[in-house]
Amino acid sequence: MPDREDQLVGEFPSLPIQERAQLKRKALVESGHALFILKGYDQTTAKEIAANAGVATGTFYRYFSDKRQLLMSLLEDQIDELMPPEPNWGTSNPESLLACLLEMHDKRLNELGLSRVLPELLPKDSELADVFAAARRNIHAKILKGLIKAQEKELTWKDVDLDTVTWSMMLIAENVPKKMEQSGKKADYHEVAKVICRMVFPPEVIEKLKREEAEKSDF
Amino acid sequence: MPDREDQLVGEFPSLPIQERAQLKRKALVESGHALFILKGYDQTTAKEIAANAGVATGTFYRYFSDKRQLLMSLLEDQIDELMPPEPNWGTSNPESLLACLLEMHDKRLNELGLSRVLPELLPKDSELADVFAAARRNIHAKILKGLIKAQEKELTWKDVDLDTVTWSMMLIAENVPKKMEQSGKKADYHEVAKVICRMVFPPEVIEKLKREEAEKSDF
Amino acid sequence: MPDREDQLVGEFPSLPIQERAQLKRKALVESGHALFILKGYDQTTAKEIAANAGVATGTFYRYFSDKRQLLMSLLEDQIDELMPPEPNWGTSNPESLLACLLEMHDKRLNELGLSRVLPELLPKDSELADVFAAARRNIHAKILKGLIKAQEKELTWKDVDLDTVTWSMMLIAENVPKKMEQSGKKADYHEVAKVICRMVFPPEVIEKLKREEAEKSDF
Amino acid sequence: MPDREDQLVGEFPSLPIQERAQLKRKALVESGHALFILKGYDQTTAKEIAANAGVATGTFYRYFSDKRQLLMSLLEDQIDELMPPEPNWGTSNPESLLACLLEMHDKRLNELGLSRVLPELLPKDSELADVFAAARRNIHAKILKGLIKAQEKELTWKDVDLDTVTWSMMLIAENVPKKMEQSGKKADYHEVAKVICRMVFPPEVIEKLKREEAEKSDF
DNA sequence: GATGAATGAGGATTCATTCAT
DNA sequence: CATGAATGAATCCTCATTCAT
Secondary structure (H helix, E strand, O other): OHHHHHHHOOOOOOOOHHHHHHHHHHHHHHHHHHHHHHHOOOOOOHHHHHHHHOOOHHHHHHHOOOHHHHHHHHHHOOHHHHOOOOOOOOOOOHHHHHHHHHHHHHHHHHHHOHHHOHHHHOOOOHHHHHHHHHHHHHHHHHHHHHHHHHHHOOOOOOOOOHHHHHHHHHHHHHHHHHHHHHHOOOOOHHHHHHHHHHHHOOHHHHHHHHHHHHHHHHO | OHHHOHHHHHOOOOOOHHHHHHHHHHHHHHHHHHHHHHHOOOOOOHHHHHHHHOOOHHHHHHHOOOHHHHHHHHHHHHHHHHOOOOOOOOOOOHHHHHHHHHHHHHHHHHHHOHHHOHHHHOOOOHHHHHHHHHHHHHHHHHHHHHHHHHHHOOOOOOOOOHHHHHHHHHHHHHHHHHHHHHHOOOOOHHHHHHHHHHHHOOHHHHHHHHHHHHHHHHO | OOOOOOHHHHOOOOOOHHHHHHHHHHHHHHHHHHHHHHHOOOOOOHHHHHHHHOOOHHHHHHHOOOHHHHHHHHHHOOHHHHOOOOOOOOOOOHHHHHHHHHHHHHHHHHHHOHHHOHHHHOOOOHHHHHHHHHHHHHHHHHHHHHHHHHHHOOOOOOOOOHHHHHHHHHHHHHHHHHHHHHHOOOOOHHHHHHHHHHHHOOHHHHHHHHHHHHHHHHO | OHHHOHHHHHOOOOOOHHHHHHHHHHHHHHHHHHHHHHHOOOOOOHHHHHHHHOOOHHHHHHHOOOHHHHHHHHHHOOHHHHOOOOOOOOOOOHHHHHHHHHHHHHHHHHHHOHHHOHHHHOOOOHHHHHHHHHHHHHHHHHHHHHHHHHHHOOOOOOOOOHHHHHHHHHHHHHHHHHHHHHHOOOOOHHHHHHHHHHHHOOHHHHHHHHHHHHHHHHO
């Protein structure tokens, strides 16, 4: 530890006070995050979160009014991240586009890890459930809008219900991470994307879009 | 029991003792079922279950070693029902077939209602999670087998990953009830079936199968 | 089971179930009573009350929703007892009458012992304070009525404010027990009664009433 | 203090350090005083007292070893003030004298306001209780002495127990503020004084003393 | 001295489970 | 077998007090 020579003397390295408080808060948030994912929300006590963060029980309550608030602060920043992305069709190879979006989304979810706690919470916490339902409706609307545009350009199947397609897409996108986990395999985003595209586009459209993209990149 | 001779006179024989016990057990199971669905597993106390079943708290523990066991006995019978059915492709209009299967499956799930408690439980109870994963793998295998057969008959897309398709189908099938709930609409099973079929079959196959079925019923 | 001879063998003496529950409740009430008086309300924990009553903590909560409820049930029966009695003037030696009433009242208070907790509680518990204020107003009104009647019969001082007299009487009556405690002396009820009578009656009235009573008992 | 030369330049000398400390102490005392009266002793936290005094929590403990000590320092100066005054009989209209003393006493109590916290504290804090009992005995002795002198001058009732009278007087004097509060009325000190005088002096003495005073002021 | 973040013991309450009747 | 009272471990949260800065 060469750069730490100063430590040999005996001073207090300690950060500015504000920063230290933020560190502690962060430690608690991370401890909570980890434990919620590891053991579930209910199974995690405030005492444990504090201990795991290396602070006393009471300290937990300096930073959060209760366990739920810690959870909320975890979710708040992340609720949008939890939602699947809204692709913009018709300008590129839809399979690659989707695969790419799925992978990004998946990575985000993995970083958060909270999708694992949500199922436990939504049934108990109607306020949270409402927030989620709203976010979901929102993203649903956006995706659907994109599909309708695509339909107007005659890109999609003519006879499928786009609402149902939207729902299926979201469902699949949200669950890709779980699939990966279970199957152990990684990186079949492209296979998933292909399957989703079959729900949306007739094969000839997919072909056409792929061809166009290939031509573009030929330049 | 000499002092009980009087029983011969004034009492209804009621049910054979065995049967009465089974009635109580059943009452408990149903009470637990209802309350778990209504309030969630954790939020339901053994006392409530017993009270709601019209028996004493202690009686609960005569029939079940603990709350978890009651849950297990609820799930045991039902775990297979929770799984989507495995259609047999190639012999009929796949959309109608799927729509029909989805509806049946949905109805079964509705009767059970337990799909609502599962998310709460799976993260906490790894044993249960394992059982579920196994069941899911099982049904996955069956569906996949069916799809592979269909692929051999050149019914399916040639270039999609059937494993991924299987997974998507299960996912959608499992979530149809939730969709209905949220959207409020009923009975768009057929739309869902149509979308699923797009994932599996090229349009010409669907056409062909539909035509064949129409001809069959012409006879 | 003719006359409980069987009890000689190895029986459970135990009371009828109802009665036992009542015993337990009573034990808790008494334990709470004792501890409240001994250590004050706030200083007494539910756990202590339970332990002191020989039951588990949880048992406390079977019988009372919380500590306050136990207190309330202590007070409810007793709030009337806490109030000084309303004498009926003009028909007997007022000093003896008062002395007697004071002694009775004092004895009742001693049995309850709760007057010691009240000062701690009234400032914190406005509901309780209201109940008490009402009870006090009630008894004040009764005593005052008695004094007004006496005044109409020209028994009392003509120039004192009977409301003030009433208040003073109540105050003294309520505090006699404390006085006894502190001074260590017992049984100066009669002295206190004499002093109170000076507040109410002119000396000639007292003389007259004493004389009348003496004559009565002469018969 | 060599490194503090800079202080000579840019800082207000503000107050001498000693004095500043005393200001802080005073702020704490006043904050405690106000909050104890407002919310009661137990219901007031050290943190609140500090915040309300505009200092940090820790500062509280520089000036007081604990919450109790702050209370004590509040009471110490005031315990004598809490006690009713000892009138000097025989030289003036006793009713006016008493009324005046009562009013003064009442005002002092109002300024202190602590009489409201005492009931909460005395049961918990036997040391405090002892101090109070001592103070009370002290004032009791003084008042009693005055009454005995008056008795020797044949001013008082001959047949009442002066100890009891003393006690009654103190009791009433201590509770006048509460009476005022409850009744809403103000300034019936004179009525209370009249009633007290009835306990002490026969009517003819009161008349005589009043007359004498009237003559005095005739000059 | 002053600060206020940190501590952790302690009190209220709940509920799965046992057990005497 | 049934009962439901009893148990007590476990959780949440508060607040007097300490201590590093």
